[in-house]
Amino acid sequence: xxxxxxxxxxxxSALVALTSCNNSGKSDSRSGALAGNVAEKVYVAPxxxxxxxxxxxxxxxGQLSVYGLPSxxxxxxxxxxxxxxxxxxxxxxxxxxxxxxxxxxxxWDDSHHPDISQTxxxxxxxWIFINGNNTPRIAKIDLSTFETTEIIEVPNSAGNHSSxxxxxxxxxxxxxxxxxxxxxxxxxxxxxYKGNFKGALSFISVDPEHGHMxxxxxxxxxxxxxDLSHPGRGKSHGWFFFTTYNSEEASTLLEVNASQNDKDFxxxxxxxxxxxxxxxxxxTMVPANYAHNIYDEDTHTATSxxxxxxxxxxxxxxxxxxxxxxxxxxxxxxxxxxxGEYIVGNGKLSANLTVHSFTKMLDAIENKKFAGDAYGxxxxxxxxxxxxxxxxxxxxxxxxEFDGKGNxxxxxxxxxxxxxxxxxxxxxxxxxxxxxxxGHLMIPGGNSQKPWGKYVVAMNKITKDRYLPTGPEVTQSxxxxxxxxxxMELLLDFPTIGEPHYAAGCPADLIKxxxxxxFKLEDNKHPFAAKSEADTKVVRDGKTxxxxxxxxxxxxSPDNIEGIKVGDKVYFHVTNLEQDYDVPHGVSMIxxxxxxxxxxxxxxETFLWEPKQEGVWPFYCTDFxxxxxxxxxxxxxxxxTNANTPLKWSLGEDIE
Amino acid sequence: MKKSNIIMxxxxxxxLGLFLFPLWRITLEAPQYPxxxxxxxxxxxxxDVHPHDIKNINLMxxxxxxxxxxxxxxxxxxxxxxxxxxxxxxxxxxxxxNYKWFLYWxxxxxxxxxxxxxxxxxxxxxxxxxxxxKAIMKFTNPDGTVMGFQPPLFGSKDILNFxxxxxxxxxxxxxxxxxxxxxxxxxxxxxxxxNS
Numbered sequence: 056x057x058x059x060x061x062x063x064x065x066x067x068s069a070l071v072a073l074t075s076c077n078n079s080g081k082s083d084s085r086s087g088a089l090a091g092n093v094a095e096k097v098y099v100a101p102x103x104x105x106x107x108x109x110x111x112x113x114x115x116x117g118q119l120s121v122y123g124l125p126s127x128x129x130x131x132x133x134x135x136x137x138x139x140x141x142x143x144x145x146x147x148x149x150x151x152x153x154x155x156x157x158x159x160x161x162x163w164d165d166s167h168h169p170d171i172s173q174t175x176x177x178x179x180x181x182w183i184f185i186n187g188n189n190t191p192r193i194a195k196i197d198l199s200t201f202e203t204t205e206i207i208e209v210p211n212s213a214g215n216h217s218s219x220x221x222x223x224x225x226x227x228x229x230x231x232x233x234x235x236x237x238x239x240x241x242x243x244x245x246x247x248y249k250g251n252f253k254g255a256l257s258f259i260s261v262d263p264e265h266g267h268m269x270x271x272x273x274x275x276x277x278x279x280x281x282d283l284s285h286p287g288r289g290k291s292h293g294w295f296f297f298t299t300y301n302s303e304e305a306s307t308l309l310e311v312n313a314s315q316n317d318k319d320f321x322x323x324x325x326x327x328x329x330x331x332x333x334x335x336x337x338x339t340m341v342p343a344n345y346a347h348n349i350y351d352e353d354t355h356t357a358t359s360x361x362x363x364x365x366x367x368x369x370x371x372x373x374x375x376x377x378x379x380x381x382x383x384x385x386x387x388x389x390x391x392x393x394x395g396e397y398i399v400g401n402g403k404l405s406a407n408l409t410v411h412s413f414t415k416m417l418d419a420i421e422n423k424k425f426a427g428d429a430y431g432x433x434x435x436x437x438x439x440x441x442x443x444x445x446x447x448x449x450x451x452x453x454x455x456e457f458d459g460k461g462n463x464x465x466x467x468x469x470x471x472x473x474x475x476x477x478x479x480x481x482x483x484x485x486x487x488x489x490x491x492x493x494g495h496l497m498i499p500g501g502n503s504q505k506p507w508g509k510y511v512v513a514m515n516k517i518t519k520d521r522y523l524p525t526g527p528e529v530t531q532s533x534x535x536x537x538x539x540x541x542x543m544e545l546l547l548d549f550p551t552i553g554e555p556h557y558a559a560g561c562p563a564d565l566i567k568x569x570x571x572x573x574f575k576l577e578d579n580k581h582p583f584a585a586k587s588e589a590d591t592k593v594v595r596d597g598k599t600x601x602x603x604x605x606x607x608x609x610x611x612s613p614d615n616i617e618g619i620k621v622g623d624k625v626y627f628h629v630t631n632l633e634q635d636y637d638v639p640h641g642v643s644m645i646x647x648x649x650x651x652x653x654x655x656x657x658x659x660e661t662f663l664w665e666p667k668q669e670g671v672w673p674f675y676c677t678d679f680x681x682x683x684x685x686x687x688x689x690x691x692x693x694x695x696t697n698a699n700t701p702l703k704w705s706l707g708e709d710i711e
Numbered sequence: 712m713k714k715s716n717i718i719m720x721x722x723x724x725x726x727l728g729l730f731l732f733p734l735w736r737i738t739l740e741a742p743q744y745p746x747x748x749x750x751x752x753x754x755x756x757x758x759d760v761h762p763h764d765i766k767n768i769n770l771m772x773x774x775x776x777x778x779x780x781x782x783x784x785x786x787x788x789x790x791x792x793x794x795x796x797x798x799x800x801x802x803x804x805x806x807x808x809n810y811k812w813f814l815y816w817x818x819x820x821x822x823x824x825x826x827x828x829x830x831x832x833x834x835x836x837x838x839x840x841x842x843x844x845k846a847i848m849k850f851t852n853p854d855g856t857v858m859g860f861q862p863p864l865f866g867s868k869d870i871l872n873f874x875x876x877x878x879x880x881x882x883x884x885x886x887x888x889x890x891x892x893x894x895x896x897x898x899x900x901x902x903x904x905x906n907s
Contacts, residue, residue, distance in 0.1 A: 573763075608770055634763035635770070682774065683847060 096537060097547045099126040104567070107499050109512060109560040110169045110183055111533065113137075116553030117164045119185055119196065124499070124510055124560065125535060127549030135194045135203045136164030136187045140650035144203070147652055148626070148661040149581075150350070152359035156190050156208050157344045165189045168219055168283075168557040171198075172261070176223040176288050176504035180565030182266050184219040184228045191215035193230050193259060195266055199571045200352070207268045208345035210365055211238045211255040211275070217284035217297050217389075220502065221261070227326065228268065229286075230257040231297050235278035235304075238367075239341065248306035250430075252278035255367075256297060258326055267349070272333050272366045274324065274377070277430040278304050280313070281322070283388050283454075288504050289395030291413045293327035296398050300385040302429070313385065314404060318437065320379040320429070321389055321400050323416065328376040329368055337373070338366045353580040355658050371431045378420060379429055380411050381437040388454035388495075392463065393504045397442055397478055401452040401465065408452050408465060410481070412442035443481040448474045453494060454557075456501040458508025458538055466493040466513060473513055473536065475543060487543045489534060492516040498538070499560030507562060511536045511543070514555035521548050531555055572636040574657030581659035583628035588612040593704045600625045600702075606640040606654065607632040608681040611674070614689030615710050618702030621666055621695055627652075627674075630659040640687070641677030651677040666693040715900030716805050719813050722892035723801025726794050726820075728885025729754040735831075735883060736760065737862050738876040739768065750780070751880065754794060755787045775860055776846025777838060786830060793823060801893070810900025817893040824886065828864065835861050 099105055105123030113120055117137030121130045138145030138154070145154050145162050154162050164187030172182045183196045191209035196202065209215055209230045217231030235252040237243055243251065253275050260271040279299040287294035302319045305312030332338070343365040350357040370377040380398070384405035391398050398411040419439040426436045451469030458464070462484070465474050471492055475485040496513045500506040518532040530550035537544040576586055585591045585603040591612045594601045600623050605612045611629075619625055629642050633656040643651035647664040654660045666672065676687035694700040703710045712720075733751035738760075740747040748768050749760035757780060759765050769779045797820060804812040839861025850858040850871070862868065862875040869875075879887075 633770075635767045 093544070093546050097125040097127065097535065099123065099128070104563060106563060107507070107510070107560050108563055108566055109497070109499070109558055110171070111497075111512075111514065111551055111558040112166045112169050112185060112556045113552045114167065114531075114554030114556050115165050117166050117187070118552060119166060119169055119183070120552040121201065122533075122549070123563075124512070125546060127533070127535060127547050129549075129552075131201060132552055133196055133201050133203065135185055135196065136161075136166055136192065136206075138162040138650075141653070143650050143652045143660060143662070146650035146662070148663065149356045149659075152357040153203060153206055153348045153350060155346045155348055155359035156192070157210070157346060157361070158190060161190045163189075164192060166194075166553075166556075167216060169559040170220050170228075170502055170557075171559045171561055172225040172266070173221055173223050173503055174225070176292070178500050178503050178505070178561045178565065179225075180561055180569070182225075182261075183559060184221060186215050186218035186230060188215050188218075188233070191230060191232070193219045193228055193268065195261075195268060197266070197352075198566050199569045201570075202350070204350040204352070205266070205268055206346075206348045207259060207270065208347070209255075209257050209259075209270070210343040210345040211236070211240075211253070211273060211367075212257065214280075217256075217281045220284055220286055222286045222295070222326075223288050223292050223504065225261045225263070227271065227295075228259045228261060229284055229295060230259060231281035231284050232256070233280050233282060235280065238275055239343070245306050248278060249304040250278070252304070252306075254279055254281050256281060256295075256322075256324065258295075258329075268347075270345075270362075270365055272329060272338055272368050274329065274368050274370055276322065276370060276377075277432070279320070282386070285389045285391045285398070285502070287391055287395050287413065288393065291391065291395035291398075293325060294413075295324045295326050296389050296391060297322040297324065298382065298386040298389040298400060300387075318381040318383050319385055320434070321382045321386065321398060321411065322432075323378045323380055323398075325376045329373050332373045332376070333366065333368065338368045340364050341367050352574070353578055355574070355579065355581045355660065375420070377432050378416070379432055379434040380416065380440050381426070381434060382409050382411070383407070388452070390455040390457075390463075392457050392478055393459050393506060395504075399455045399463065399465075401455060403451050403453060403468070405452070406447050406450075408445035408448055408455075408476075410442045410444065410478075411440045415442065416440045443479075445474075445476050445481045445483065448476060448483050449486070454496055456496050456498040456511065457506055458498055458511075459500075459506040460508055462508075462538075464496060464498070464511055464538070464543075466496045468492055468494065468516075473511065473543065475538070485542050487536060487545060489513045489515055490521050490532070490548070491519060493534075494555070495557040497558040497560055499562065502559065507560075509537070509539050510546075511538050512558060512560070514551065514558065516554065518550075522550060533558075573634055574655055576630075576632065576634060576657040579630065579657055579659060581628070581630070583626070583661060584630050584659040585628070586630065587632070588706065591704070591706075593618075593702055595702055598623050602627050602704075604629045604642075605632050606630070606642065606676065606687075608638070609676075609683035609687045610706065611642070611676075611687065611689045612706040613704035614706050615692075616690070616704045617692040617694075617710055618700045619666060619691055619693050620698060620700070621669060621693060623666060625664045625666065625691075626661055627664060628659060628661045629654055631656050633657070638680060639678050640680050642674060643677050644674040644691070645672045653678060666691075669693050669695055713900070713903065715810055715813070715896045715903055718892055718896035718899055719801065719808075719816075720805040722813075722889045722896055723798050723805050723816075725889030725892065726798055726886045728889075729794055729882040730791070732881035732885065733758070734880060734886075736876075736878060736880050738878075740874045740876070741872050754790050754882065756783075772860070773843075774847050775850065776843035776848075777860055778841070778843075780838075784834070786834075790827065793827075797823065801889075810897050810904060813893050813897040813900060817890060817897060820890045820893065824890065832864050835864065 107124040109122040134144035169185040191212035195205040212232040214233030216233035235254040238253040256274040280301040284297040301313035382400035384402035386400040387403045388401040449467035449470040455465045535547040631654040652660040735752040738749040840859040
């Protein structure tokens with residue numbers, strides 16, 4: 056009996072072992088052979104370059120990160136709206152003005168939607184624009200230096216969310232307000248929101264040569280929430296489309312009160328018509344207060360100018376310029392396909408995906424088929440403009456991108472997936488899960504007439520178990536899918552900075568050849584530059600001391616300074632004399648209440664040091680620059696406030 | 712004008728190509744320089760092959776105590792004068808002289824070019840061996856002598872982590888062609904003289 060029991064147990068446990076063996080074997084074989092194949096698809100050998108650049112927004116980090124595709128390797132975090140001690144952005148005297156606003160120095164923002172400049176409806180790789188959502192701002196980043204070179208604040212706005220998308224020749228970057236506010240701002244009861252708050256849609260013109268931005272006009276719309284936007288293109292070039300929610304105009308408990316209407320709107324704006332109206336003297340100039348910050352590459356210095364007025368346009372004054380397209384259930388994403396015909400309104404509470412037809416819209420306008428109006432703006436009939444619906448594709452549609460081959464890809468937040476469907480037939484052809492809660496997605500060139508439909512990147516809000524845990528706060532994530540075949544294939548997970556919102560991508564060859572290697576020393580027009588060691592000096596002006604310092608492998612000039620006193624304001628203006636690719640130097644000073652400087656070859660940067668204690672204090676190079684990097688250091692002697700220590704400086708000899 | 716004199720005329724003019732094209736190039740390859748550092752030597756100047764190459768060669772060389780490559784050297788005055796004078800002599804010979812003079816010009820040019828190469832060697836040797844005694848890094852050969860950093864006169868050579876190349880450029884080709892053609896003119900002239 057005992058033996059039988061033993062035997063049975065043995066057989067049973069062997070069976071269990073075999074079964075589990077089989078199981079694990081199965082799942083291994085499933086991912087095993089394929090996994091090898093997949094790994095090859097994202098493998099970029101040492102020394103080789105990725106095929107695409109991906110610029111992924113940092114969300115609440117306020118920055119923009121640069122990745123390579125398909126490897127998912129992180130190359131750089133470009134500081135935009137937040138101070139960055141790594142690069143001294145917002146810490147050095149040169150870039151502090153970049154973060155100036157009408158609210159003062161605001162060293163943080165919430166960066167959402169990057170968009171690359173276009174020419175003729177195709178991505179040209181010159182600049183990338185991104186919005187600051189919290190303190191409404193638009194930044195321009197120069198893609199030859201990967202540095203933020205301009206930031207313009209947007210007045211009469213709040214929650215600059217439906218932004219910063221560009222028209223097909225980069226005529227305009229838009230900045231639509233998510234929150235409607237009193238225009239102009241004033242002290243009034245919040246309960247009187249309805250009818251009194253306004254939503255400003257700002258059209259910011261971009262100088263075709265230098266990229267300088269200027270608010271051309273603000274369209275003052277009814278007090279809805281303007282959520283996302285998209286330029287028309289091709290046949291619909293000249294129009295801009297904005298999704299709205301809260302057409303109920305509620306100001307409290309919006310999750311309920313702004314979800315009452317079955318349909319909200321997509322606002323279709325004929326900006327060419329308004330531009331013409333404005334060029335002919337239309338619109339009303341109103342007082343405003345907003346900062347316009349420009350970084351000059353020759354002086355390596357930013358300046359901030361406060362602007363005092365802005366041109367506003369009442370949509371009712373330009374008949375035929377603005378229409379509302381009813382769109383079900385609080386639409387979020389607003390996406391126009393590469394031909395410009397289809398406008399996809401992703402109703403985030405809707406079971407279906409609504410697609411409007413631009414041709415039908417024009418037809419309805421021409422035949423004046425209006426269902427009514429909202430604050431005087433005509434509302435078109437839903438059925439008259441509807442191109443079709445994708446029936447029950449998933450739960451919680453957010454954003455759609457296009458591959459240029461007649462397919463659309465939509466993210467579903469609640470069901471956590473990317474769904475591929477066909478334009479025109481509206482049939483779902485494929486779906487792939489995301490890990491987890493996907494937001495935006497990006498196909499390189501997706502916001503242009505010419506997408507490179509090889510990959511799609513899905514940006515996920517939640518990661519949970521995908522990576523090694525790092526305490527309660529785990530990394531955000533992006534997922535890369537191959538979309539070159541009929542079926543999507545998940546290739547790669549890679550972590551992202553902050554919370555990725557939208558991204559922009561383009562072939563590396565558009566940017567790589569134009570990438571700057573050094574700044575030419577002879578072009579350096581910084582007022583405190585020392586272009587050779589012979590130019591270095593220390594100048595006292597009352598309690599302010601200016602040090603004109605240079606750096607080259609492997610020393611500072613001067614490296615011994617005496618005659619500084621407690622309570623002085625000491626400005627270190629440091630010029631990197633190198634003219635070799637990839638040889639920056641850094642500098643930091645003990646006790647300085649700021650960051651280090653990281654100075655590129657040929658560049659000058661400045662930090663302020665206010666010595667509070669007597670002594671002899673060292674400074675040193677913070678970026679490992681050569682075999683003698685550790686020797687790259689110097690001293691400043693600090694004397695009492697009332698001392699008579701003469702001002703002296705030297706290099707290579709003892710101070711006498 | 713006789714055929715041999717026309718050839719001599721061309722031979723005398725060809726070295727003027729030195730004023731248009733570089734004479735020599737020294738290239739330094741190392742793993743950390745994906746684009747190698749290189750300088751061209753002209754008859755009257757040094758020049759960067761890529762922007763700032765000479766500045767970066769100087770920055771790198773100062774670690775072992777080498778001097779900065781000077782803006783100008785006396786040779787930059789002597790060599791152009793020498794070429795202009797010898798071209799002038801060559802032209803006179805082409806117009807006035809007989810074939811024997813072509814050979815003398817050839818010999819003169821070979822001697823002067825050899826002197827130039829010797830001068831180049833001396834300069835290189837000084838540049839590579841006359842090191843600052845306070846140099847940051849000091850290297851010795853296996854036999855204990857102080858290591859030199861002289862680039863090769865002609866050819867390629869390993870110097871520490873660098874591979875140095877030293878080769879003539881288009882200007883030198885013009886000079887060499889000119890010299891060779893004067894010898895050719897001599898043989899053509901000689902043949903013509905014998906036949907007549």
